[in-house]
Amino acid sequence: MQKQETLTKNQKIILDLIEKSDQPLKAYSILFDVKKKGINAPLQVYRALKKLVKIGKIHKIESRNAFIACKNSKCQIAKATVFSICESCEDVTEIHDHKLSEHLRDFKDNKGMKYNKYNLEFFGLCKKCV
Amino acid sequence: MQKQETLTKNQKIILDLIEKSDQPLKAYSILFDVKKKGINAPLQVYRALKKLVKIGKIHKIESRNAFIACKNSKCQIAKATVFSICESCEDVTEIHDHKLSEHLRDFKDNKGMKYNKYNLEFFGLCKKCV
DNA sequence: AACGCTGTGTAATAATATAACATTTATAAG
DNA sequence: CTTATAAATGTTATATTATTACACAGCGTT
Structure with missing residues (x-):
C-alpha cells in the first residue's frame, strides 16, 4: 500500500x-x-x-x-511517464502501455548507468487534427 | 541521400x-x-x-x-531522440539502441493518433556518480 | 523588376523559474 | 509538555529562458 x-x-x-x-x-x-x-x-x-x-x-x-x-489513481508513478502530444491542438494524453513500459523499464545502455526514472513524449497529430 | x-x-x-x-x-x-x-x-x-x-x-x-x-553524422534524426541524463553530474549522452528505437517507432496507441516524432529522456546516476 | 522566402540586427518585453529571508506549522523524540 | 527538526508559508526581489515587433538585406524564381 x-x-x-x-x-x-x-x-x-x-x-x-x-x-x-x-x-x-x-x-x-x-x-x-x-x-x-x-x-x-x-x-x-x-x-x-x-x-x-x-x-x-x-x-x-x-x-x-x-x-x-496523473489519472492513474492507484499508483503514483512519478518515475515512468509517457505522453502523447498533438502538435496542432496541443491535446495531451498520458499513455499507459504495458508492453512499452516493460521495454523502457528493462532498457540497459552500454555505459553501466543506473536509471531510476524516464519521461517519453510522443508528438504527432490527433484524430481530430489529422 | x-x-x-x-x-x-x-x-x-x-x-x-x-x-x-x-x-x-x-x-x-x-x-x-x-x-x-x-x-x-x-x-x-x-x-x-x-x-x-x-x-x-x-x-x-x-x-x-x-x-x-547530434553525433550521428550520417542521418539527421530530429524526430526520434533518446538521452540518458545523470542527475548528479548532469552528464548527457545520446542513446542509439536499435531494439528500443524499433519499439518506439512501432508504438501505436489506442486513440488513432499519428506520431511523427518522439523524445525520451532517461534519468539516473552514471557510473562515476553511483 | 517584382515576389516570396529566409535570414539579419536591434530593442523591448513576455514567460518561466528561483534565491533569500523571516516566520509558522507539523511531526517526532526525549 | 518541551525541544528540536523538517516542511511549508508569505513576501520581495531577481534570475533565466524565450518571443514579439519592426526594418531591412540577400537570393532564387518568374
Whole structure:
C-alpha cells in the first residue's frame, strides 16, 4: 500500500485546479486562477507543483512547461511517464502501455548507468487534427 | 541521400560551438560565448538554434533547456531522440539502441493518433556518480 | 523588376523559474 | 509538555529562458 500523503492547503488548492482540467496547465495560468484563493506569488505555485510532482499526483510535460494530473489513481508513478502530444491542438494524453513500459523499464545502455526514472513524449497529430 | 543544408554565418558559429562541447549548452551561455564573434542578442541565438534543431544538427534536452550536438553524422534524426541524463553530474549522452528505437517507432496507441516524432529522456546516476 | 522566402540586427518585453529571508506549522523524540 | 527538526508559508526581489515587433538585406524564381 502506498503511503497516503497529507497535502497542505496550497497543495490541495493547486491539485484541485489541475485535476479539474483534463489538459496541462502552466504555472502562471495556475497562479492567475488561484489568486482568488489567496495564493499570490509564483513561488507559492512552484513550491506546490514541485511537491505534487514529487509524490506523483501530477506530471510535468517538459516540452510544454506545463503540468497535468496523473489519472492513474492507484499508483503514483512519478518515475515512468509517457505522453502523447498533438502538435496542432496541443491535446495531451498520458499513455499507459504495458508492453512499452516493460521495454523502457528493462532498457540497459552500454555505459553501466543506473536509471531510476524516464519521461517519453510522443508528438504527432490527433484524430481530430489529422 | 539527405539534402545538404547550407548553413548561414550565425548558424555555423553556433553549431561549431555546440559541436565542440560534448555536453549540452544553454542558450544564454552560448550567447555569452559568441559575443566575441559579433552575435549580440538572444534572438540571434534562438533563431540559429531553432534552425539547427529543425535540420537535426542539434537536439534540445527538454528537461534541461539545453542543446547538444547530434553525433550521428550520417542521418539527421530530429524526430526520434533518446538521452540518458545523470542527475548528479548532469552528464548527457545520446542513446542509439536499435531494439528500443524499433519499439518506439512501432508504438501505436489506442486513440488513432499519428506520431511523427518522439523524445525520451532517461534519468539516473552514471557510473562515476553511483 | 517584382515576389516570396529566409535570414539579419536591434530593442523591448513576455514567460518561466528561483534565491533569500523571516516566520509558522507539523511531526517526532526525549 | 518541551525541544528540536523538517516542511511549508508569505513576501520581495531577481534570475533565466524565450518571443514579439519592426526594418531591412540577400537570393532564387518568374
